[in-house]
Amino acid sequence: MPPFAVRAWSATTALGRGVQAQHAALLERRSGLRPNDFGPDNADGVPLPCWIGRVDGLEDAPLPAQFARWECRNNRLAWLALQQDGMLDAVRDAVDRLGAERVALVIGTSTSSIGASEEAYRDLQPDADGTPAFPPELARPIVHTVHSLGDFVQQVSGARGPCITVATACSSSAKVFAQAARLIEAGVVDAALVGGVDTLCGSVLYGFNSLQLVSAQPCRPFDADRDGLSLGEAGGFALLERVPADNRSLRLLGYGESSDAHHMSSPHPQGLGALQAMNEALARAGIAPEDVDYLNLHGTSTPANDRIEAAAVASLFPARLHASSTKGWTGHTLGAAGIVEAVFCLIALQHGTLPGILNSATPDPACGPQIRFDNAQASIQVAMTNSFGFGGNNASLVFGVSA
Amino acid sequence: MSALVATIEGVGFWATGLPGWDSARDFVRDGRLPEAPPARPSPQLLAPNERRRAPGTVAVALEVALAACEAAGRDPASLPSVFASTHGELAITDYMCATLADQPETISPTRFHNSVHNAAAGYWSIGTGATAATTAISAYQATFAQGLLEALVQLATGVPAVLLVAYDGSSVGPLAKISPSAGLLGGALVLSRSERAGAMRLAATLADGEAPAAAGPLAARDPGNAMAPMLGLFDALASGDRHTTLSAGAGRILQLSLHEPSLHEPSLQETGAQRRG
Numbered sequence: 001m002p003p004f005a006v007r008a009w010s011a012t013t014a015l016g017r018g019v020q021a022q023h024a025a026l027l028e029r030r031s032g033l034r035p036n037d038f039g040p041d042n043a044d045g046v047p048l049p050c051w052i053g054r055v056d057g058l059e060d061a062p063l064p065a066q067f068a069r070w071e072c073r074n075n076r077l078a079w080l081a082l083q084q085d086g087m088l089d090a091v092r093d094a095v096d097r098l099g100a101e102r103v104a105l106v107i108g109t110s111t112s113s114i115g116a117s118e119e120a121y122r123d124l125q126p127d128a129d130g131t132p133a134f135p136p137e138l139a140r141p142i143v144h145t146v147h148s149l150g151d152f153v154q155q156v157s158g159a160r161g162p163c164i165t166v167a168t169a170c171s172s173s174a175k176v177f178a179q180a181a182r183l184i185e186a187g188v189v190d191a192a193l194v195g196g197v198d199t200l201c202g203s204v205l206y207g208f209n210s211l212q213l214v215s216a217q218p219c220r221p222f223d224a225d226r227d228g229l230s231l232g233e234a235g236g237f238a239l240l241e242r243v244p245a246d247n248r249s250l251r252l253l254g255y256g257e258s259s260d261a262h263h264m265s266s267p268h269p270q271g272l273g274a275l276q277a278m279n280e281a282l283a284r285a286g287i288a289p290e291d292v293d294y295l296n297l298h299g300t301s302t303p304a305n306d307r308i309e310a311a312a313v314a315s316l317f318p319a320r321l322h323a324s325s326t327k328g329w330t331g332h333t334l335g336a337a338g339i340v341e342a343v344f345c346l347i348a349l350q351h352g353t354l355p356g357i358l359n360s361a362t363p364d365p366a367c368g369p370q371i372r373f374d375n376a377q378a379s380i381q382v383a384m385t386n387s388f389g390f391g392g393n394n395a396s397l398v399f400g401v402s403a
Numbered sequence: 404m405s406a407l408v409a410t411i412e413g414v415g416f417w418a419t420g421l422p423g424w425d426s427a428r429d430f431v432r433d434g435r436l437p438e439a440p441p442a443r444p445s446p447q448l449l450a451p452n453e454r455r456r457a458p459g460t461v462a463v464a465l466e467v468a469l470a471a472c473e474a475a476g477r478d479p480a481s482l483p484s485v486f487a488s489t490h491g492e493l494a495i496t497d498y499m500c501a502t503l504a505d506q507p508e509t510i511s512p513t514r515f516h517n518s519v520h521n522a523a524a525g526y527w528s529i530g531t532g533a534t535a536a537t538t539a540i541s542a543y544q545a546t547f548a549q550g551l552l553e554a555l556v557q558l559a560t561g562v563p564a565v566l567l568v569a570y571d572g573s574s575v576g577p578l579a580k581i582s583p584s585a586g587l588l589g590g591a592l593v594l595s596r597s598e599r600a601g602a603m604r605l606a607a608t609l610a611d612g613e614a615p616a617a618a619g620p621l622a623a624r625d626p627g628n629a630m631a632p633m634l635g636l637f638d639a640l641a642s643g644d645r646h647t648t649l650s651a652g653a654g655r656i657l658q659l660s661l662h663e664p665s666l667h668e669p670s671l672q673e674t675g676a677q678r679r680g
Contacts, residue, residue: 048507114500124504144582145490145582163652165540168539169521178536207515257537258534259534265516391528391539
C-alpha cells in the first residue's frame, strides 16, 4: 500500500491531556492508575475494588451548548481530546483545503456512550402509559446508540465524507486506520480523521469482572504473577492524508487485520490470529520483522493474553526488538487502546522514547527477550502496535519516519 | 469520485415472516407469503445448544451470511467480511443496563461478551473458520450504506471478494421507546471484483442529497426495523429495478445502479446451465 501522512495526532488519557502529557508520564514512568472511584457501587456499597485509569475533569467539562444533544461522558471525552494538539483545527483545515466531502471520519469505540443508557436505567420514571421510561434529560436517542461518537465528531468537525463508527471491541481504534487508508486509496476521500474514545462505565467494569479478568491491583503486564487487567478510559485522534512530495511527516506504513476464528473471549492458543495480523501489517508496509524497532503490545496483563502474545512475538521477531505494554500507564482503554498506543508509537518515532512496562518486576519465563520492563532511548525508524479484541478480532499497525 | 463497482455473486435475506431470499422475491413479484414461517432463523453454523441461546441478531446475521455464500458458491472461510448493524443486540443492552442498575455483580459473563458490537462477526468467524479480516460498524440511519461502501472499498483496494452482512433486531424494555426497532431483519451480499455471467453488477457513487423514502414491497412491509434502510436495494434486486438510492448520512446519499455484465458473452456451456436452471 502507499504510505499515508499522519498530519496531526493526539491522545488524552489518565496521564493527562495531549501528547506532551503522555510523553512526560512515559519518560517519568508515572502511572495514571488509581484505586477505583467510579461507580456503580457493588453490593457492599463501594465501587468495584480494582484500579482504573480515569480522565480527570470530565465531570466539570460539559459540551458547548450547541452540542447539548450529544451530551454524555463519552462525547465529553471526545470533545476534550479534540481540543488538544490542534486536532480540531487540523481537521477543519483539511475540510477547508480539500473540501468537506473529501474528508472522512472513521472513529472506533467499544461501548460508545452506553454509560448514558446505564444512567437512564438507574433513573427510570413512569411514562404517561405507566411503563418505565428514560428521564427527559436522557431521552435523546443519539446518545443511546453505537454511532453516537461518530455522529458527534461529524457535528463538530464539519467534514461531510463517509462517517463511520467502528466497533470491534478492543481492536476498534486500530482498525479505523485500515478503513481510512482504504477510503483514501480507493479515491473516495483525500483525508480522514481517525481515532477512538471509550469511557469507564458499569458495563465494562462489571463485565470484565464477571469474566474474572480484572486485577485487584494495578495491572502488571508480562509479570510472572500478573492476575488481570486494569480498565481505563481515553480518547485520541489522528489525521491521515496522502503523502505530498515534500512531506516530512510521520507515516502510516501498513496495517494488518485478522480473525482468530477460535473463541469469543479467549485468544487462539497458538496466537495464529495475532501472527496473521502482524505478518499482514509487515507485508503491507513492505518491511521485514528485523526492520521493526519498537512494538507496542496489546499486553492486557491477563495470564493467557500475555503468554500467547509473547510467544507470537518471540516466534516472529529477533531478540533486538524492544516490545512493551503500556497498559500500566493508562489501563486498558478498550476501544480507545488502538489510537492511544498508535500515539505512543508516534512519540517513540518522534522523540526516541521507547516505553518499558510499569509495575512488573518478575519476568515470566514464557516471555521472550523482546519484552522489556525498562524504558529505552533510541532514534528509531519503525514502530508497530498490536490491538486484539473480543470476537477474536485483531489489528496491527506499522508507523515510520519519512525517508 | 468515480463509481465503485462490484458483482453481486450471492444474496442472503431473512425477515420476520419472510424466511429467505426466495420467499422475499416471491413476495415482491406476486405478494405471496409463506405459510407458518419460523419465528427466528436457525443458523446451522452454531452447535444446537448455542443455536438456541444465541441472540436474535447473531442468529439472523449468521443465517443470511451463510445463505449469501451458498448462493455465490463461495467457501465462507475464504472471505473477509463487513458486519453492519445500527444498534447491535438491544435485548442485551437492556439486560446489561437493568442488571447494572440493580445488582451489578450478577452480570452474566456470556451476555457480557455477547454485548460487543462485533458478536455476530465473532461467531461467524468461529463457526466458519474464517481467519480473514472482519469488521463491525454502525452509522445510525446510514449504517447499511456505510457498510456497503466499506465492502466496495475493500474490493477497490485489492480483495477479490467480500461478504457484507447487515442486520438489526427488536428493542425491548425502556430502550424500546428510545431506539425503536421491531422484528428481525438481515441481508447479506457476496460481492466480488470480477464479472460473472448471469450475476448483476452494482455501481455506487456518493453525492449530496436526501434519499427518498423507500417504497418497494419489502420496505413497505418491514419499516419498523432499524435496518429497514437497506430494503431499497433488496427491493430493487428482487423486482429488477435498475436504480436505487440509500441515505449515506448528513445530507449525503449513495446512488446505486444495477446492470447485467457487459463484457462477458455467455459461453454455450453457461447458456446451457442457465436453461437447465
